[in-house]
Amino acid sequence: MIKLSELHLGILAALGGIVLLFASANFAPLPGQAYGAGTMPRLIGWCAILLGCFMVATSLKHLPEMAKPHLADWVRKPRLAFAALACLAVIVFYILFAETLGFLPTSFLGLLALMLVLRTKWPTAILASLATTLAVYYAFSRLLMVPLPRTEFLSFLG
Amino acid sequence: MLIFEQAAALVFDPYVLGVILASAIFGMLVGAIPGLTATMATALLVPMTFFMDPVPAIAAIVTATAMAIFAGDIPAALLRMPGTPSSAAYVDDAYKMTQSGRGDEALGAALVFSAIGGLFGSIVLMTLAPALAEVALRFSSEEYFWLVLLGLSCAVFVTPSSPTRGLISLLFGLFVATIGMENPSGEPRFSFGNLELMAGIQFIPAMIGLFAISEILRTVTATIPRQKIPRSDGHGIFKTQWKNLKKYPVQTVRGNITGTALGILPGAGADIAAWISYAISKRFSKTPEKFGTGHVEGLVEAGASNNSAVSGAWIPALVFGIPGDSITAIVIGVLYIKGINPGPTIFINDPQTVYAIFMVFILANLIMLPLGWLAIRGARPMLSIPPSTLMPMILIFCIVGAFAIANSTAGIVMMLIFGIIGFFMEENDIPIAPAILGMVLGPMLEQNFITSMIKADGDIFRFFERPIAGGLGVFTILIWTLPLVMLLLRRRKQARLAT
Numbered sequence: 131m132i133k134l135s136e137l138h139l140g141i142l143a144a145l146g147g148i149v150l151l152f153a154s155a156n157f158a159p160l161p162g163q164a165y166g167a168g169t170m171p172r173l174i175g176w177c178a179i180l181l182g183c184f185m186v187a188t189s190l191k192h193l194p195e196m197a198k199p200h201l202a203d204w205v206r207k208p209r210l211a212f213a214a215l216a217c218l219a220v221i222v223f224y225i226l227f228a229e230t231l232g233f234l235p236t237s238f239l240g241l242l243a244l245m246l247v248l249r250t251k252w253p254t255a256i257l258a259s260l261a262t263t264l265a266v267y268y269a270f271s272r273l274l275m276v277p278l279p280r281t282e283f284l285s286f287l288g
Numbered sequence: 289m290l291i292f293e294q295a296a297a298l299v300f301d302p303y304v305l306g307v308i309l310a311s312a313i314f315g316m317l318v319g320a321i322p323g324l325t326a327t328m329a330t331a332l333l334v335p336m337t338f339f340m341d342p343v344p345a346i347a348a349i350v351t352a353t354a355m356a357i358f359a360g361d362i363p364a365a366l367l368r369m370p371g372t373p374s375s376a377a378y379v380d381d382a383y384k385m386t387q388s389g390r391g392d393e394a395l396g397a398a399l400v401f402s403a404i405g406g407l408f409g410s411i412v413l414m415t416l417a418p419a420l421a422e423v424a425l426r427f428s429s430e431e432y433f434w435l436v437l438l439g440l441s442c443a444v445f446v447t448p449s450s451p452t453r454g455l456i457s458l459l460f461g462l463f464v465a466t467i468g469m470e471n472p473s474g475e476p477r478f479s480f481g482n483l484e485l486m487a488g489i490q491f492i493p494a495m496i497g498l499f500a501i502s503e504i505l506r507t508v509t510a511t512i513p514r515q516k517i518p519r520s521d522g523h524g525i526f527k528t529q530w531k532n533l534k535k536y537p538v539q540t541v542r543g544n545i546t547g548t549a550l551g552i553l554p555g556a557g558a559d560i561a562a563w564i565s566y567a568i569s570k571r572f573s574k575t576p577e578k579f580g581t582g583h584v585e586g587l588v589e590a591g592a593s594n595n596s597a598v599s600g601a602w603i604p605a606l607v608f609g610i611p612g613d614s615i616t617a618i619v620i621g622v623l624y625i626k627g628i629n630p631g632p633t634i635f636i637n638d639p640q641t642v643y644a645i646f647m648v649f650i651l652a653n654l655i656m657l658p659l660g661w662l663a664i665r666g667a668r669p670m671l672s673i674p675p676s677t678l679m680p681m682i683l684i685f686c687i688v689g690a691f692a693i694a695n696s697t698a699g700i701v702m703m704l705i706f707g708i709i710g711f712f713m714e715e716n717d718i719p720i721a722p723a724i725l726g727m728v729l730g731p732m733l734e735q736n737f738i739t740s741m742i743k744a745d746g747d748i749f750r751f752f753e754r755p756i757a758g759g760l761g762v763f764t765i766l767i768w769t770l771p772l773v774m775l776l777l778r779r780r781k782q783a784r785l786a787t
Contacts, residue, residue, distance in 0.1 A: 134716050139453070139456060139718075143456055159473070165741050165742060166472055166473040167471045167473045167477055169737070169738060169741075170462070170733075170734040171463070171466050171478075174459055177455075181455055181456065185452050202715055204510075210510075214505050214711075216508075217505055218505075218704065218707075220680070221703070221704045224687050224700065225697050225700050229697070233688075237687075240684070241681070241683075244683065245680050248508060248675075248676035250674070250677045258681065262680075262684055263684070266685060270688050274692070276692040278688065
């Protein structure tokens with residue numbers, strides 16, 4: 131992950147503001163009024179442009195060092211970068227497979243995989259994944275009546 | 289007197305007391321899970337209240353809400369993940385206190401001053417309800433506009449990083465709030481034809497993403513081995529609070545009054561009350577530089593404030609049928625289902641129910657002390673679980689929490705996107721809390737701004753014509769201009785000294 135300086139953030143804010151102004155240019159005002167759906171986004175856009183200009187102006191004094199983006203320390207360490215990606219992958223895995231597999235296997239597999247990536251020992255990982263999955267399932271599905279995706283072959287668990 | 293006896297008989301019934309106890313535990317659990325809010329606790333309770341009489345139904349909601357608001361402080365202090373948005377204002381102080389071995393003091397302060405705030409708000413609710421609600425009822429869009437802007441300004445200036453980064457975060461939050469069709473002309477904005485986006489960004493999945501997912505990512509990418517959090521200094525949860533109460537009596541009273549007053553105002557609620565109180569505390573503190581570094585002062589004032597706001601929000605709800613916040617909006621629905629019409633006539637037609645509700649407030653805030661103590665004790669083992677095991681467990685809670693809002697995977701997708709944005713923000717020292725406040729208050733700001741502009745025919749000076757609006761407006765402008773004036777004066781002084 132790139133660490134941005136005040137200069138970069140200022141440029142980003144100003145650019146974001148400009149995009150917002152363009153994107154909200156066609157929002158219609160309320161009938162017979164000068165204000166409507168576009169007023170607020172345009173105000174935010176102008177504020178972002180002003181803020182961006184202010185940030186750029188104040189960081190010009192330290193230009194050489196401000197211009198250089200820095201990489202976060204963890205990006206250079208494959209294990210940590212992999213851990214971050216694994217967290218995101220577990221969420222994506224749940225989104226893609228929970229409806230098909232059901233909550234119980236998806237949650238258990240996702241938890242187990244992530245714990246192992248994060249270097250939890252096998253027995254602890256299996257026990258913790260199983261206990262968490264069952265606790266979450268019963269708390270949300272049975273007590274709070276949240277319709278978590280069901281697994282037909284595990285329907286005996288309730 | 290007879291009415292009080294009838295009300296007491298309604299409350300001190302074994303079934304009602306059982307409901308209060310069960311909903312207190314439920315509120316504690318929901319509040320302590322990062323991302324699950326007091327509003328969610330209330331919403332989840334509603335189906336269960338269908339099977340209850342009016343008093344236990346309302347008792348369940350009152351108790352669960354009060355507990356959830358306090359319990360939100362537990363993950364805030366232990367994991368830097370506020371359980372509810374109202375804990376976000378002082379999350380850094382609470383977490384840093386835990387890291388420096390003062391976790392018991394932080395959580396004790398949150399517990400004791402929450403209970404004090406809740407009791408104060410309840411007493412105001414009981415005694416001053418009609419008169420105070422009348423003042424809030426006179427507020428027009430101009431007052432609301434300035435009040436919201438005041439809350440947002442506080443969010444920018446209380447941020448521990450630079451105000452410019454706080455402002456970036458706030459503008460991002462305000463932009464997110466514009467997505468969807470909920471705007472003065474009902475036109476879809478930035479939704480790209482997507483039905484989910486047309487309904488607007490779901491707040492709770494976004495909050496889980498910004499706070500919890502980003503924190504999980506930060507933890508798993510930490511290059512420095514996670515600092516072992518020291519055991520508490522053994523001063524106990526309650527022992528240090530007498531000292532805090534003696535040291536910060538003004539802050540306690542001010543937090544109670546601010547919270548109750550803001551709770552009464554429709555829409556303001558516990559979240560904005562906590563932020564404003566934290567900002568006031570920092571502004572008038574003798575040691576403002578300590579805020580955000582593990583200082584208990586802001587926690588005392590904001591902790592008292594958010595719980596007193598919960599009670600305050602019931603004043604306009606009961607007296608005029610106008611919800612003070614999202615929770616009382618749900619409650620009003622429950623009261624109607626039960627055949628009770630909130631409004632001035634409730635005091636004439638059903639006084640025993642009203643006084644029973646007052647008693648429930650007192651009970652809920654008293655029961656909070658022992659149950660809160662148990663919850664804090666029970667939550668502490670969380671610290672001993674290694675992050676490699678704990679983080680995946682929290683991740684699955686977050687996924688299910690985001691799903692439960694609308695029983696749809698769209699909530700999980702939103703959580704994922706906001707998690708990545710939150711991580712990027714954290715990595716670049718952009719505070720997350722102003723974005724959250726922008727998202728919550730953005731629609732209210734827009735609605736009141738547009739309404740006021742139409743009423744004033746574009747004349748911005750009309751925003752200052754009404755006395756309270758004028759006062760709030762001047763105060764808000766001072767918050768923005770004073771730091772600039774001070775900076776200019778300081779620079780001029782430095783230049784004079786240099787020459």
